Amino acid sequence: MFRLNNTFSTATLAAVGSNMINIQAVSQHFQGPQGQLIAAVSDVSMSIRKGEIFGIIGRSGAGKSTLVRAINLLSRPDEGRIIIDGNDLTSLSAQALRAARRDIGMIFQHFNLLSSRTVAGNIALPLELAGMPKEQITQRVNVLLELVGLVEQKDRYPAQISGGQKQRVGIARALANHPKVLLSDEATSALDPETSRSILELLKKINQELGLTIVLITHQMEVIKEICDRVAVMDAGKIVEQGNVIDIFRQPKNPVTKAMIGDVIARELPQGVLRRLRERAAQAASGSAGPAAGVDHVFRFAFSGASVEQPLLSEVVRKFDLDFNILHGQIEEIQGQAFGSLAILANGSAANIAAAMHYLEQQGVIVEELNHVI
Secondary structure (H helix, E strand, O other): OOOOOOOOOHHHHHHOOOEEEEEEEEEEEEEOOOOOEEEEEEEEEEEEEOOOEEEEEOOOOOOHHHHHHHHOOOOOOOEEEEEEOOEEHHHOOHHHHHHHHHHEEEEEOOOOOOOOOOHHHHHHHHHHHOOOOHHHHHHHHHHHHHHHOOHHHOOOOHHHOOHHHHHHHHHHHHOOOOOOEEEEEOOOOOOOHHHHHHHHHHHHHHHHHHOOEEEEEEOOHHHHHHHOOEEEEEEOOEEEEEEEHHHHHHOOOOHHHHHHHOOOOOOOOOHHHHHHHHHHHHHHHHOOOOOOOOEEEEEEEEEEHHHHOOOHHHHHHHHHOOEEEEEEEEEEEEOOEEEEEEEEEEEEOHHHHHHHHHHHHHOOOEEEEOHHHO
């Protein structure tokens, strides 16, 4: 029904050689219940750099799990190419593809452990399938048990360990064959928050110590904030936004991205605050606020890096003769940088407010006007 697009030139492949993963115009269709074709992934292209942690995020049904299965060709795309470390997987024979998949580790949401094997036995399985000698398997398994912190649990069975420990077994198993790429499909979504953080810390440690390229599939922006260098946002099978995580948080452009960031950093004003703002606006419109009252404007400021620590708000208040009232806000840390988001009610002359916002933008602050909410 569909054919792979093999029109990419040798020059194109050479140009992307510095990346670990290159996804080029990939589409994947499935047949719906009425026989209609449904595009689970539609014309997706992205590059993932060597040694980075790259997040792919989207709500349920966005196509992210289909895309990650296409990366290791567990689900062969109808169109496009998957190139890993310069090797075009979509052009390989079945035998060559099986060999290439040893460079790609995969961890799953529900662990996929064999209940009849111990922790050590589950980790050893891919090494046994690869035909590694028994002594070397034992040595490799011991190294991995130490890495994921399961030395004392090595002789236990999956039923005897916690969910977090099961995921650590899954991670160790995925690392068994020294992969270049680790794919994580919702690896923390079945875990409690504290255990999830410990798994993310383990993945970060693996990335730093082994230089492994990690692709994280998730529906949780909190996961992206905690660990990822860059992120792609998916909706309805397409990439709607991608970039450095700190830049996406500072200035999201797509409504889907804004909504998902709102799960971590509140972008909507509380209902009580909105009610008071609307009452104040109604008083101003009726003239009951008095003739000397200034002009009200509502803004959201996004700070990052050094600007978080500078007294910019107090400086602007003095410099432009304004009154600021902080309505809502928080400060987080993203990619090792402080990030602040504040909703402000600014009162003063229209000219001074405009000049103040321009000044803040010159200092690197992202300014978004929110007057439409009142």
